[in-house]
Amino acid sequence: xxxxxxxxxxxxxxxxxxxxxxxxxxxxxxxxxxxxxxxxxxxxxxxxxxxxxxxxxxxxxxxxxxxxxxxxxxxxxxxxxxxxxxxxxxxxxxxxxxxxxxxxxxxxxxxxxxxxxxxxxxxxxxxxxxxxxxxxxxxxxxxxxxxxxxxxxxxxxxxxxxxxxxxxxxxxxxxxxxxxxxxxxxxxxxxxxxxxxxxxxxxxxxxxxxxxxxxxxxxxxxxxxxxxxxxxxxxxxxxxxxxxxxxxxxxxxxxxxxxxxxxxxxxxxxxxxxxxxxxxxxxxxxxxxxxxxxxxxxxxxxxxxxxxxxxxxxxxxxxxxxxxxxxxxxxxxxxxxxxxxxxxxxxxxxxxxxxxxxxxxxxxxxxxxxxxxxxxxxxxxxxxxxxxxxxxxxxxxxxxxxxxxxxx
Amino acid sequence: xxxxxxxxxxxxxxxxxxxxxxxxxxxxxxxxxxxxxxxxxxxxxxxxxxxxxxxxxxxxxxxxxxxxxxxxxxxxxxxxxxxxxxxxxxxxxxxxxxxxxxxxxxxxxxxxxxxxxxxxxxxxxxxxxxxxxxxxxxxxxxxxxxxxxxxxxxxxxxxxxxxxxxxxxxxxxxxxxxxxxxxxxxxxxxxxxxxxxxxxxxxxxxxxxxxxxxxxxxxxxxxxxxxxxxxxxxxxxxxxxxxxxxxxxxxxxxxxxxxxxxxxxxxxxxxxxxxxxxxxxxxxxxxxxxxxxxxxxxxxxxxxxxxxxxxxxxxxxxxxxxxxxxxxxxxxxxxxxxxxxxxxxxxxxxxxxxxxxxxxxxxxxxxxxxxxxxxxxxxxxxxxxxxxxxxxxxxxxxxxxxxxxxxx
Numbered sequence: 156x157x158x159x160x161x162x163x164x165x166x167x168x169x170x171x172x173x174x175x176x177x178x179x180x181x182x183x184x185x186x187x188x189x190x191x192x193x194x195x196x197x198x199x200x201x202x203x204x205x206x207x208x209x210x211x212x213x214x215x216x217x218x219x220x221x222x223x224x225x226x227x228x229x230x231x232x233x234x235x236x237x238x239x240x241x242x243x244x245x246x247x248x249x250x251x252x253x254x255x256x257x258x259x260x261x262x263x264x265x266x267x268x269x270x271x272x273x274x275x276x277x278x279x280x281x282x283x284x285x286x287x288x289x290x291x292x293x294x295x296x297x298x299x300x301x302x303x304x305x306x307x308x309x310x311x312x313x314x315x316x317x318x319x320x321x322x323x324x325x326x327x328x329x330x331x332x333x334x335x336x337x338x339x340x341x342x343x344x345x346x347x348x349x350x351x352x353x354x355x356x357x358x359x360x361x362x363x364x365x366x367x368x369x370x371x372x373x374x375x376x377x378x379x380x381x382x383x384x385x386x387x388x389x390x391x392x393x394x395x396x397x398x399x400x401x402x403x404x405x406x407x408x409x410x411x412x413x414x415x416x417x418x419x420x421x422x423x424x425x426x427x428x429x430x431x432x433x434x435x436x437x438x439x440x441x442x443x444x445x446x447x448x449x450x451x452x453x454x455x456x457x458x459x460x461x462x463x464x465x466x467x468x469x470x471x472x473x474x475x476x477x478x479x480x481x482x483x484x485x486x487x488x489x490x491x492x493x494x495x496x497x498x499x500x501x502x503x504x505x506x507x508x509x510x511x512x513x514x515x516x517x518x519x520x521x522x523x524x525x526x527x528x529x530x531x532x533x534x535x536x537x538x539x540x541x542x543x544x545x546x547x548x549x550x551x552x553x554x555x556x557x558x559x560x561x562x563x
Numbered sequence: 564x565x566x567x568x569x570x571x572x573x574x575x576x577x578x579x580x581x582x583x584x585x586x587x588x589x590x591x592x593x594x595x596x597x598x599x600x601x602x603x604x605x606x607x608x609x610x611x612x613x614x615x616x617x618x619x620x621x622x623x624x625x626x627x628x629x630x631x632x633x634x635x636x637x638x639x640x641x642x643x644x645x646x647x648x649x650x651x652x653x654x655x656x657x658x659x660x661x662x663x664x665x666x667x668x669x670x671x672x673x674x675x676x677x678x679x680x681x682x683x684x685x686x687x688x689x690x691x692x693x694x695x696x697x698x699x700x701x702x703x704x705x706x707x708x709x710x711x712x713x714x715x716x717x718x719x720x721x722x723x724x725x726x727x728x729x730x731x732x733x734x735x736x737x738x739x740x741x742x743x744x745x746x747x748x749x750x751x752x753x754x755x756x757x758x759x760x761x762x763x764x765x766x767x768x769x770x771x772x773x774x775x776x777x778x779x780x781x782x783x784x785x786x787x788x789x790x791x792x793x794x795x796x797x798x799x800x801x802x803x804x805x806x807x808x809x810x811x812x813x814x815x816x817x818x819x820x821x822x823x824x825x826x827x828x829x830x831x832x833x834x835x836x837x838x839x840x841x842x843x844x845x846x847x848x849x850x851x852x853x854x855x856x857x858x859x860x861x862x863x864x865x866x867x868x869x870x871x872x873x874x875x876x877x878x879x880x881x882x883x884x885x886x887x888x889x890x891x892x893x894x895x896x897x898x899x900x901x902x903x904x905x906x907x908x909x910x911x912x913x914x915x916x917x918x919x920x921x922x923x924x925x926x927x928x929x930x931x932x933x934x935x936x937x938x939x940x941x942x943x944x945x946x947x948x949x950x951x952x953x954x955x956x957x958x959x960x961x962x963x964x965x966x967x968x969x970x971x
Contacts, residue, residue, distance in 0.1 A: 311929070321929075328928060382894075391897065392775065393931045393932060395896045396895055398894065399893070402890045403889060406886050413926050485806040485809055486810060487799055488801055488803045490800045515824070517823065
């Protein structure tokens with residue numbers, strides 16, 4: 156097989172071009188060169204090859220624009236059909252399956268209610284195989300290849316060994332899932348923590364571009380966190396770093412879903428808020444351990460419209476969150492703490508107490524210049540991040556496969 | 564001025580040779596090559612240049628060894644007189660001055676009782692200038708140059724701006740000290756957190772060589788921490804990261820020296836232990852806010868010999884330390900937490916409660932494989948680390964100065 160032509164940095168340049176096209180959408184060749192610091196000749200040669208491999212397409216220049224000046228430029232863009240990723244998001248009693256195309260856009264999304272906590276490790280793997288197979292059969296027509304599967308999981312994962320170490324969605328632990336799915340579907344499998352996926356999406360936004368140390372906190376049924384240091388998720392020795400929800404607010408405090416006491420999650424998560432409210436407020440009869448989105452919205456409304464009991468509950472959650480964030484500020488000294496997740500619906504009812512707790516906890520020199528902001532939640536965000544991370548991780552593979560296919 | 568001879572990686576190779584000689588002591592040329600992955604010819608040429616610059620010396624081969632085989636090797640070593648560093652350690656009411664030679668060894672050490680908390684920013688700078696000048700006059704004879712001054716400070720420093728942001732040893736804040744000392748002594752000044760200096764010494768030990776994520780906790784009058792990620796201190800956005808002593812054990816808990824409540828330090832530091840004991844035990848009349856080493860040893864002895872009140876106080880300190888370490892484990896997932904500092908004298912009386920608190924706080928999956936160990940304290944350790952970091956930071960400068968001096 157012939158070696159790729161061009162200079163020794165050519166594969167890196169090709170990857171850079173693909174990443175730029177994914178980030179910016181359609182771009183003229185001349186701008187591609189400028190954005191990546193490579194010559195016009197190199198861009199021309201790379202784009203010719205990518206065109207031939209079917210990884211990019213050309214947009215004919217628009218003509219007849221009344222105010223257009225100069226010769227209109229031909230834009231090139233990723234061929235969205237060149238490859239796709241199936242991303243599965245695992246939460247408690249819910250599975251989301253999303254198909255993303257080669258340009259990183261969501262093409263299909265479906266949610267399934269699944270009693271995840273009732274599954275054995277084997278049932279869980281078979282359930283995933285069946286759901287992924289179904290989505291592939293229905294949705295993958297027209298795509299040149301399935302680049303990879305991404306599994307975005309609430310909890311502690313070891314991406315390296317492909318093992319779900321501990322997830323609140325599962326009643327078993329240390330599940331080696333990546334190899335099983337990779338063998339079944341004959342493709343790469345990326346296992347990621349859900350908060351890292353979200354952080355990947357947020358870090359790409361221009362508003363947060365100057366944050367070398369970015370902490371993203373996800374409020375919701377549980378509480379997740381991702382710490383990005385220079386854009387890279389900080390994983391620690393075994394991948395369980397940035398576990399914020401089970402850091403402590405109050406030793407010997409409220410019971411947490413993990414079985415221990417006093418975790419931040421035991422005060423500020425959906426189940427903790429609903430549990431505290433269930434004893435004191437008239438709420439729809441429910442399984443208070445797993446409140447629905449509608450129930451959480453109703454509870455939040457009570458706090459926001461001045462119900463004193465609901466206000467007290469959200470204030471206590473805000474205090475717990477504030478003490479936890481103060482510890483994160485003391486230990487990580489981040490540029491920005493960004494709060495999101497479905498639970499951000501209740502942030503307005505928590506934030507006064509949260510800021511008061513941070514001010515009580517830390518002297519000004521330790522608060523430093525860290526900003527604390529909230530950010531609107533989008534339920535597709537986790538999978539969008541998972542798809543972006545997976546495409547980036549498998550671009551080299553896609554490139555090689557396309558070269559081989561073209562030469563065969 | 565002529566450019567250095569040799570290939571483009573030559574300056575890096577020269578620095579690598581200097582670092583290896585500092586780490587290993589006298590080494591034969593052939594081993595220097597092997598340790599750094601460079602050719603024998605390059606080692607020969609580098610060592611010839613370093614010899615000429617007076618930065619290394621040769622040890623004549625030992626002869627007459629009864630069991631020696633083959634031709635004895637000439638060893639080369641750093642010339643300890645080639646440069647020196649003055650390191651000042653700032654603690655509450657104490658200044659330590661240490662002179663380190665070019666090989667990184669301590670050549671002189673002196674301690675001064677100074678009422679640091681009574682000093683104004685200007686008095687503090689003048690006091691340092693006077694003490695450093697005196698040590699230079701008395702100790703620097705025979706050294707070719709003063710490479711740099713290192714200031715190792717308990718508290719939050721910004722190494723980049725050369726500012727002591729906040730130290731428990733000083734009653735003022737945001738003191739820009741590095742520029743002032745650099746102007747006065749016409750040399751580089753490195754400002755470092757004391758725990759980072761200690762961590763530098765410990766990380767170099769072979770016992771901890773496999774710890775990519777290393778947390779070092781310093782117990783003593785205050786409580787310091789350093790987090791090394793792949794050998795590099797994690798500083799955060801403004802240099803105040805890894806602030807463990809003021810992370811929280813108990814919201815609204817015991818009063819801390821920082822003015823806030825519930826910090827780990829307010830339970831497990833020397834002053835906190837002594838304060839708790841002063842109300843309940845017969846102790847030597849003292850300024851309980853600043854107990855002496857002798858007083859702390861006496862209190863520790865009470866706990867270790869079974870005094871129930873002292874035992875309770877150390878157990879509570881151990882619990883606070885354990886909850887704090889549990890948070891550090893959840894957030895950083897380190898390979899090893901190493902506990903040292905003068906306060907490690909009381910670790911035996913704390914450790915049972917500390918381990919129990921960690922077990923109470925974290926599920927097994929979050930405790931992971933992190934080891935927790937203590938490590939004997941040596942009062943020169945901070946300055947040894949400061950000297951090592953300073954020499955490494957200024958080796959390029961020393962090299963250039965020596966080249967210039969030789970060519971002049």
